Each structure stands twice: as structure tokens, then as C-alpha cells.
Amino acid sequence: MSELLGDDHWQRLDPRMLLVHPIRELFRFLPVLVGVFVAGTASGGQWHLIGVAIPVGLGVLRYLTTSFRITAGRIELRRGLLNRHVLSTPVDRVRTVDLTASPIHRLVGLTTVRVGTGTASTDDDDRLDLDGLPVDRARRLREALLHATPEAREQASSAGNARVVLRFDPAWIRFAPLTSSGLVIAAAVVGGLSQVLNSLGWFEHHDVRDLADPVTGTSPWLAVPLGLVALVAVVTALSIGGYLVTNWGFTVTHTRADGSWHLRRGLFTTRETSLDDERVSGVSITEPLGLRLAGGGRLSAIVTGLDRKQQGSSVLVPPAPRAVVLRTARAVLGVSGPVDAALTGHGPRARTRRFTRALVPACALGLAALMAYVFWDYPAWLANIPLLALAGGLALATDRTAALGHTLVEGYVVAGSGSLVRRREVLAVDDVIGWNFRSSWFQRRAGLTSLVATTAGGRQSVTVIDVPEDAAVVLAGDAVPHLVGQFTA
Amino acid sequence: MAGPGLREPSQRVSPRARLLWLLSATVQSLLVLGVLVLVGPVLDWVHLRWWEQAIAVVVLAAYVAVVPQWRYLVHRWEVTETAVYTQTGWWVRERRLAPMSRIQTVDYAEGAVARLFGLASVTVTTASAAGALEIAGLEQARARQLVDELTVKADTDPGDAT
Structure with a gap:
């Protein structure tokens, strides 16, 4: 002192x-x-x-x-x-x-x-x-x-001892290539490399078609798959590298005595962040499709008082096995209900809306492809697109419906949504500042609304998508008493 | 699950707000029309057939005719002892509620165009970037009075508004 x-x-x-x-x-x-x-x-x-x-x-x-x-x-x-x-x-x-x-x-x-x-x-x-x-x-x-x-x-x-809640496990790098950030790093490097090669005149001396030159003996049937394998290998290596540089030595500890969380990470540049218990108003469990299929996810804290530029320092678990993510989430919240509780679904009208929203674009795309095939003599494989689009749309809609839900448990508002990026957001009711009820004309016709809990941390809001209007009012009223009640009829 | 629904806020904005919105809708439509004319007949980048042109004109005219009135029907607000409640939008309707204890600032603004019609807007902000409540198209005197009222009420409510 x-x-x-x-x-x-x-x-x-x-x-x-x-x-x-x-x-x-x-x-x-x-x-x-x-x-x-x-x-x-x-x-x-x-x-x-x-x-x-x-x-x-x-x-x-x-x-x-x-x-x-x-x-x-x-x-x-x-x-x-x-x-x-x-x-x-x-x-x-x-x-x-x-x-x-x-x-x-x-x-x-x-x-x-x-x-x-x-x-x-x-x-x-x-x-x-x-x-x-x-x-x-x-x-x-x-x-x-x-x-x-x-x-x-x-x-x-x-005196109080620090309790280690999470320690980096090198086995987690298997999740690194499955995140979009790996792809972004790879794209940036490949883009930068091709710029350099281009400015050195590499492309002028080496025609890409040379790869398929009958004289040198390589055929496109060999060159293209080889190129793809090489690309996948490069992307994987880069994303693993990026993951290690950022997350090596990732440790989350909690000190009971001073009531704060300490995060530490980094291979070359080390970074230590301390978050006061009171500032952690919730967590967000995110599972991008790739991670979810491999049984992984990541966790970040919703922290009030972080500057916009510092949002990266609220990462609680980098891409890691789902069990680790859930365990850390329970530890950070101090209760298990918000992480494990089953969500209340949003009913048949929300489901219909998910299907309409996924299938209408899919059908439009399919119809366009079909017309291109029938009227303008486009290649025959175009005729497969309607089927593919329809199947993709159905799968997406089903998955999104399954994710949709909300609940109010142990003092936390919980909202689930998404398929390509599935999210479960948990926000303490004390940190809910106000409520926004947003509904388009289509939503109003279906009696649905998107309920937005505004907060001072993280992404500034947590959205419960397409919840039936009366359920939204009940949820908002239960979470923050004396606010919504005076405006109900 | 059939509980009581949320009712509309009690106060309407000034009827003159329709003129304000009419003006801005007209300007927006003319701008879009100008771009269409520029890329179509003038520069000849895009060939629009006569019925495509007709559709564009009809859509823009409908926008000017319908949207200001629609906005006026939707825009409402209400201030109680403990909360502020607004309703805005037209196609997408947004209802926002904020407790008086969480109000951080109360802004009064007269846009250049709004001043022509003697109108002003009041914006109430909270600690959340997603939670600002704007009441546009109030008569200036009414808006000033509202600002005073809100400032007093927000001040008497204890707490640090975060």
C-alpha cells in the first residue's frame, strides 16, 4: 500500500x-x-x-x-x-x-x-x-x-490465496484451425505474400498454367488437389501459430481476498488483466459452427467499464473443449443455473419465422438457378443448386430454432440463439439498465418481438430474438421489477 | 402465457413533426431519383425500361406519401416518476424503457431543419450505448420543459446511474 x-x-x-x-x-x-x-x-x-x-x-x-x-x-x-x-x-x-x-x-x-x-x-x-x-x-x-x-x-x-480456475492446455490447439480468426490470419498472410510476389514480378515469370504444362509432366488433376492440401496445411499452421502467440500460458485466477479476476496470456507479449468482481456482469458462451462440431467453444466476460478498444481483454477462455468452457462459466458466475438451465423455447410462431427467413432466400436462389438452366442453357449442374439451397436452408432453420430460447434463473437473464455462431448470453439482472422492444411489421403480425436488454458492458446489449410479446413483457417485468409494470395494459 | 401486453406511451409528438418528416422524405426521394436519372438517361450506365422507371417513381412517391404519416402514428413518449418510455420507427417499431435512476444525460437539440418548424428533440442517454432514448419532433417549449422535468427527476433518484 x-x-x-x-x-x-x-x-x-x-x-x-x-x-x-x-x-x-x-x-x-x-x-x-x-x-x-x-x-x-x-x-x-x-x-x-x-x-x-x-x-x-x-x-x-x-x-x-x-x-x-x-x-x-x-x-x-x-x-x-x-x-x-x-x-x-x-x-x-x-x-x-x-x-x-x-x-x-x-x-x-x-x-x-x-x-x-x-x-x-x-x-x-x-x-x-x-x-x-x-x-x-x-x-x-x-x-x-x-x-x-x-x-x-x-x-x-x-491473506487469501489465488484460486486457479483455468490453466492453458496445449491440447487445445486442435481447436485453433476451426475458428474464423485462423482463416483471417491465413487470408492476411496469403494476401500479403501474393502482393510481395506480385511486386517482385513472380507471376510474370511463373504462369500458373505452367503447373499444368504437359512438357513438365504435371497435370491439373494432380496440381489442384496438391495446391488445396498445401493451402489447408498453411492455414492450419498459421492459425495454430496465431493461437499460440495470443493464448500461450492462458491462466484465469480468482483472488477471494480482493474479489477480483486475474487473466494472463501471451507467448511473446504477455498481458495481465485484472477485473473487479463487481465489474463482471455476465458471460457469453460462443460456439462458431466449426468449433461446435468439434465439441469446442469459447467464453468471454461481459465487463462494465472496459473501453471499446480493450474488449479483447475480456476473453475468459480461448477456443477450448466445451466442458472447460462450461466449467469456467460456472466458476465465474458462482452459480450453475444460468449455464445449465434448459431454455424456454419461443413457440411455433418463432419457428415458422425461422423457416420463412431461411427458406425464402434459398427458394429465390434455387429458382434463379433453375431459370438460368432452363432458359439460358447454363450447365446441367446448376439444376442441383435448388436442392442444395433447400437442404441447407432447412438445416439452418432447424438448427436456429433449436438454439432459440430464454430464461431467468438465479438472478441472470439468459438468451440463446444462432446456428453459424451459437451464443448463450448470461447477464445479471442488476446490470440490466433498460429494455428495448424491437419488432418489424412482420414480427408484429406474428405477435413476436426482439427483446433487448441494454447494459454498460460487452456488446452493450443482450438480445432475446423473436420472443412472443407477452412472454417478453413477463421476462422484462420479472427481471427488473417496477419498470415495465406501469406501462402494461 | 397470456399476460398483459405493453401499451403505447401516452403522449404524441407535435403534429408539425409530420411536416418535418415529409420534408426529409421528399429530399431523400429526390436524391434517389437524382441518382437514378444520373446513372440511367444521363450517363447511360444502366438501361432502365419504362416500366422499371415507373415502378421506381411509384415506390418513391408512396414513400413520401405514406411514411411521414406512419411515423407520426408510431412516435409516442411518456415520462413517469420512475421511468422514461418511448416508441419510434415505422416499419420496424422500437419501444425503449429506461428507469429514471439510470439516466446519465439529457440532451436538447434543434436541428437546422427542425428549427424551421419550431421543433426540437430530446435525447436521454444511459450508460449503455444501445439504450439512448430519443424523442424527436417536440415543440420547442414542450421540449425545454421536458428537459427540466427529466433533469430534476433524474437528480432526485439516488444511485450513480451505472
Whole structure:
């Protein structure tokens, strides 16, 4: 607690930042530096020294002009040489404290402390980042900031052990290729690679058709499957790599004494997030189709007071076996009802609507393909499309109907929906701010409505899709008494 | 499951709001029409047959004729001692409820066009980005009075509104 007391004077960050800043600036200025070096060597002068001196100078300047202090219940950060910038926030407004350590930071034993106050500002200048404190000092500071109130301090001092709720298991990487993020990484890398190859003129020298050249002896029947296998292998490798880099060492612990969750992850850049119990207003269990078929899922927390950019730090379980996800969800909520309870279905009208919405586009697509085949002599395989579309639409509608449901159990609103991405969202009733009843003309005709519980955390709302109107009013009324009741007729 | 349903909020917005919505619908339709004329006859990118043109004109005219009135029928609001309740939209109807204790800010805004008709809008925000309640098309005096009323009521309610 000494971190918060007797610190009236301005203090600098750790002097080891003098090493980190120049290296980082060097990386940032790398393209410019290369240019300066080439020009410098060519002209035979001392230009390249200036190229090194400027980034190093900037780093030193940043170190000398940045200081912070914690005084009279406020944390203040002062920086800038020409534009003096002082950020100040009351300590009891601090909601989250993130410790992030890049590989350079880790080499010299430092970490960045990001103090989150739940501000809506997205300006980087408005962030309270203490970039560069020794790891143990950063941890002490985090303790002090999160338990600034006297009661919390008292609780924290009555020793309590951290309970490990989740520990990373390398076997989970089997789920990595099944998420869309793996595909995104792969697409980005393949796209970037083809750009590079293109700019090097690779495609001009190597015609893709060469692969099928009878002279070299490869046929398209061999080349295409080989290419596909190679693509799948590359995508798999990249997504596994991405998964490991982000999630290696993923640990979730709960400290009873101070009542907060600690998340830690990362292979190269390690990241530690602390969430106050009170800030965790619910969880969201997500199962994209690929993960669901393989028996996996992932879990994130609905946290109030996280900035939009920090949403990534609310991941509680990366893609992992379903049993692990459910176990962690129960542990985080402290009750098992919201995770396990059967959901109340939304009845025949909601089911009809699911089928209409899936089958109308499918039929339109099928009809178009059929017409193309009949009237314009398109190839015969087009005639299969109506069947495929119909089958796909039916499967989708059935699956979506099965997922649809809601319940109110043990003080939590639970909403289930989705097929391609199945979700079960759990939100504490105390964190429901208000209700939106949204219904299109079609929904009104069917007597259905989409009930939206608004909240300050996560995606800002939890939606119960296509619930019968009277059931929506009952659910909203039971969850938040005295609000809906006065407007019922 | 047959319980009591949600009733409409009690207050209508100003009848002059129809003029406001009529004006904006007209402008929107003219813009769409302008784009159609530009890509069709002028630049000759798309060939629209006469009946396609006719359909476009009829749809836009129907939009101008029907939607402002429809909006006016839907838009309603109500403020009680403990809650704010609004209903907006036309094709998609949205009813929003927020307890007085969760209100964070009350905004009063006069758009440039709304001012022409002596109208203003009042927006009530909560800590959720998904939960702002807007009452558009109020007479200015009524809107100011509503802002005062809401500010007092939200202030007397204890709690930190998160």
C-alpha cells in the first residue's frame, strides 16, 4: 500500500526505458533509417549517424518529459515537452489495470501499466499508460489502485490465496484451425505474400498454367488437389501459430481476498488483466459452427467499464473443449443455473419465422438457378443448386430454432440463439439498465418481438430474438421489477 | 402465457413533426431519383425500361406519401416518476424503457431543419450505448420543459446511474 502513500512528488518511470524507447523508435523509423543509410553511404558523409541519433534522442526526451504521481486520491500522468499534457483521474474511478509486456520490455524486466477508467474517449492521448515500470512494482501498484477503498484494503490484507480456475492446455490447439480468426490470419498472410510476389514480378515469370504444362509432366488433376492440401496445411499452421502467440500460458485466477479476476496470456507479449468482481456482469458462451462440431467453444466476460478498444481483454477462455468452457462459466458466475438451465423455447410462431427467413432466400436462389438452366442453357449442374439451397436452408432453420430460447434463473437473464455462431448470453439482472422492444411489421403480425436488454458492458446489449410479446413483457417485468409494470395494459 | 401486453406511451409528438418528416422524405426521394436519372438517361450506365422507371417513381412517391404519416402514428413518449418510455420507427417499431435512476444525460437539440418548424428533440442517454432514448419532433417549449422535468427527476433518484 506504500505505493499510494507518501508519493506526493513527481516520479519518473523506470530508467531502463532508456533502453526500450530507442529500440522501439528504431523499429518505428526503420524504413526512414534504411533510406538514410543508403543515402549516407552513397554520399560518403556522416548522415547515417543522424539517422540513429534522432530516434535515440526522441527516446531520451520521452523518458525525461514523462512523469507520474499518486497524490490525494488522484493518479496523474504528465508528459510532453512542447505540448504539456497532464492526465488526472481519481483513484476510485479506476476500473481495470492491465499489465502488458512486449518482448523488449520482458528482456529488461519491465511492463506497461494501462489504467482503465472506462472512458468513452478513443484518443490515444487520453490513455493513462505508465509505460515502463519494473514488474513487481507494477503488480504492487495494480494492487494498490484496485483496492483504494479502506474496506477493500482491509480485506486484501487478511491473506487469501489465488484460486486457479483455468490453466492453458496445449491440447487445445486442435481447436485453433476451426475458428474464423485462423482463416483471417491465413487470408492476411496469403494476401500479403501474393502482393510481395506480385511486386517482385513472380507471376510474370511463373504462369500458373505452367503447373499444368504437359512438357513438365504435371497435370491439373494432380496440381489442384496438391495446391488445396498445401493451402489447408498453411492455414492450419498459421492459425495454430496465431493461437499460440495470443493464448500461450492462458491462466484465469480468482483472488477471494480482493474479489477480483486475474487473466494472463501471451507467448511473446504477455498481458495481465485484472477485473473487479463487481465489474463482471455476465458471460457469453460462443460456439462458431466449426468449433461446435468439434465439441469446442469459447467464453468471454461481459465487463462494465472496459473501453471499446480493450474488449479483447475480456476473453475468459480461448477456443477450448466445451466442458472447460462450461466449467469456467460456472466458476465465474458462482452459480450453475444460468449455464445449465434448459431454455424456454419461443413457440411455433418463432419457428415458422425461422423457416420463412431461411427458406425464402434459398427458394429465390434455387429458382434463379433453375431459370438460368432452363432458359439460358447454363450447365446441367446448376439444376442441383435448388436442392442444395433447400437442404441447407432447412438445416439452418432447424438448427436456429433449436438454439432459440430464454430464461431467468438465479438472478441472470439468459438468451440463446444462432446456428453459424451459437451464443448463450448470461447477464445479471442488476446490470440490466433498460429494455428495448424491437419488432418489424412482420414480427408484429406474428405477435413476436426482439427483446433487448441494454447494459454498460460487452456488446452493450443482450438480445432475446423473436420472443412472443407477452412472454417478453413477463421476462422484462420479472427481471427488473417496477419498470415495465406501469406501462402494461 | 397470456399476460398483459405493453401499451403505447401516452403522449404524441407535435403534429408539425409530420411536416418535418415529409420534408426529409421528399429530399431523400429526390436524391434517389437524382441518382437514378444520373446513372440511367444521363450517363447511360444502366438501361432502365419504362416500366422499371415507373415502378421506381411509384415506390418513391408512396414513400413520401405514406411514411411521414406512419411515423407520426408510431412516435409516442411518456415520462413517469420512475421511468422514461418511448416508441419510434415505422416499419420496424422500437419501444425503449429506461428507469429514471439510470439516466446519465439529457440532451436538447434543434436541428437546422427542425428549427424551421419550431421543433426540437430530446435525447436521454444511459450508460449503455444501445439504450439512448430519443424523442424527436417536440415543440420547442414542450421540449425545454421536458428537459427540466427529466433533469430534476433524474437528480432526485439516488444511485450513480451505472
